[in-house]
Amino acid sequence: MWFLRRCLKSLALSPLKKWKHHNARDTIFALSSGHGKCGVAVIRTSGPASQEALQILTKWQRLPPPRQITLASIVCPKSGELLDKGLVVWFSAPRSFTGEDCCEYHVHGGPAVISGVLQALGHLSTLRPAEPGEFTKRAFQNEKLDLTEVEGLGDLIHAETEVQRRQALRQMAGELGQLYHRWSHRLIRALAHTEAFIDFSEDDNVEEGILTSVDEEIDKLQKELEDHLRDDRRGERLRYGVQVVLAGVTNAGKSSLLNAINQKPTAIVSSIPGTTRDVLDTTLNIGGYPIIMSDTAGLRDSEDPIEKEGVRRAKARVNEADILVAVVDISNCSLSRDSLLSPLKDLCSSVQGDGPRNIIVVLNKADLISQDNWCTVRELCQRSGLPPTCMLSCHTGEGISDFLQILRHQLEIICGDPLQGAPTITQTRHRLHLTACLHALQSYGIYRQQDLVLAAEELRIAHRQLGTITGRVGAEEILDIIFSDFCIGK
Template identity: 40%
Template sequence: MTMTGSVPEPRFMRFGAISDADGNLLDNGLTVFFSGPTSFTGEDSCEFHLHGGRAVVAAVLEAVGAVPGFRHAEAGEFSRRAFLNGKIDLTGAEALSDLVSSETEAQRRFALTNAGGKQSELYAAWRRRIVHARAMIEAELDFSDQEDVPGSVSDQVWADMHKMIGEMETHIASYRRAEMIRDGFKVVILGAPNAGKSSLLNSLARREVAIVTDEAGTTRDLVEVTLDLDGMKVIVIDTAGIREAAGKVETIGIERALATAETADLVLEMHDLSASVRAELPMRGDAASITVGTKSDLMGGGTSAVEDFRISTKTGDGVASLLAEISRRAKQAIGDIGEAMPSRIRHIELLTRSASALRDAVQHQDNPLELRAEDLRRSSDSLGRIAGAVDVEDLLDSIFSTFCVGK
């Protein structure tokens, strides 16, 4: 009321003057009031929709901060209040953070899938199965002499828990795909000096990001660009030319190049078609690779049994086809974006802990049922911590501090 004269009807926008406590007009805009518990945070809240000038926004924020009992929100405070008031769980809060920071269509879709509850529903369903198994085991322990309790439920319980371990392990393995969506599909360009690596990077980036000269060993450190290919984040990394006769600094660059290639999702092995001798690259690791013949304008187009692609960054021949293949490989590696996948390393840690406890319960058949039931409890508690259902106060600061102010 201090700034708008009266409180609008809940969930209806009202146009009017927005003033400070002294009655000075700040802007003419829209005001909307959300009453708790049906707001995002579960508490009464109000929004001002202003003209976007910095001076307007700064003046309104200053006026709001001057109202007694009001202060600026801390980073992630709105989402934290929503969590504490039971409006969202921790996976939903993390998905909201991912949605705010999404840069590509794949990241947006992945964040929306998790924000929609698909991830938390999976963990809740697993937890319910474990809690049911634990209840059946404890019922057998406590009431085995009662007629309405089955004589032995162990076979059914442990068969289902064994099946769940496999489901968890498959889910944990999908984290690499989630990493590709969030952090990018990593493509490393590897080749001898003057093989056209930096020229290809500049061609893909459509700007001069790497120095290109006739002098060998120009690139000595990693140079990377981020591309958006069909809605997917793809990181392309140029590396030092691979050769034996290199100086001390260049040798360090070569070692970095080979080490980076080991962790790549895809390696482009570049070979100069105009060179008299084909350079052999000391590939390490088992990363997927594509062999690319460069400077095809000097040798003629087409491909051969040796190269998967022939390109010319000078004429542009073959570059689009190579880019399409990189995109196809990225799509294949990422798979179904709509599938529930763990989106944080803390999810992996807790899922691994849960699966380990479940494995203890299933495999240690000689242990007393009391101990195996305790393993089930540890497993369900680890799952509960993912969504915030069990003892997560120590996690809240680290999770919500990653949000923007006002989110």
């Protein structure tokens, strides 16, 4: 019964069990809305002394109805001075954000009012200021949120674009965590059946063929994990920003294009070749998609050690690009297919490996060619099989909107719609644990015919990796399934 003893020992040491004892918890308080002057500020308390604090600050004998807004006079507990007239919302445990008794004070957002109410709460010996993220941490510890939902909440707070907001809301709603919980439950059941076969098969208490069903379930899980990991990093790109790199020879107009898109002089523009000698990054919102656009040094051979380092960094950034924008000076090209393809070939040959899969060709300085030549170049581009191509002029602004439309279309292809299909991986941490889980499932198949105990250990490792993503790892779940699925110990 080595497995049962180990599970019982794990139960005794489980941190989740310790988290469920809330009587001795401190009561915390903090400003929950943004800092600075505002119309309304929200100050929150959480913990067993929230009720006492509310009654002291409002001089109420009875608590207001839970989750209903009530007008109150808020006074200082030391001097009795009126601090503000505001709205109070009482949340009784466990129906609150943290799962504890909570209270929210909606007061006027002036700095003096906020400071006065915070000082009043600080005068109470049963309260202390909250640490950063402590309200959300308590929500996790009280099983109101799992780690993926906590991360979704953090992403929602920091979302800067429309598509980021959609993705964060979906994750905060629990869809990603629910997917991992379903996989975790299937793994627990497979592990429980395997452990039961190891411990009880000699007593004829376990059905025949139980290991065959385990093998089939693990094979299905492995394929689902492989499909989930084969997502081209869409969720992570949305969260961190899509890397868009402007590259080309010197004086092609890369810095001018960056300034035109950013609508301000972000990069220095000069007629002197080699002005840009480092990578200049700027964050932009293109149609709701977050991007990090990088202006790079012009690609050319140079004896200047500083410019050589800039070219090296430019080539390295091109290799890391999600989208490469190849900027070509159309005024220096003859009107032929080879002339148009040559700069692109030179750019691709200057980088290592296959380079970026997503390329946009920008033919810049179109204002320097005639209208007839403009039409000729457009026809050549359509017949040449080039990647998505647009002609523009950074000087006049003509064609910039066409470029942005092409860029947005590429972003839609790369990132997709976060509201459609299965939830995607949004954190590098998730990908690392999922990859480790997949490796453990693959190892199960290797050990299955050699040593069933080692195979079961690989299932346990896989389950632990999934549980680490959501923050829910407990041996008691395995015990529950063993005793519910099998008639053992009657």
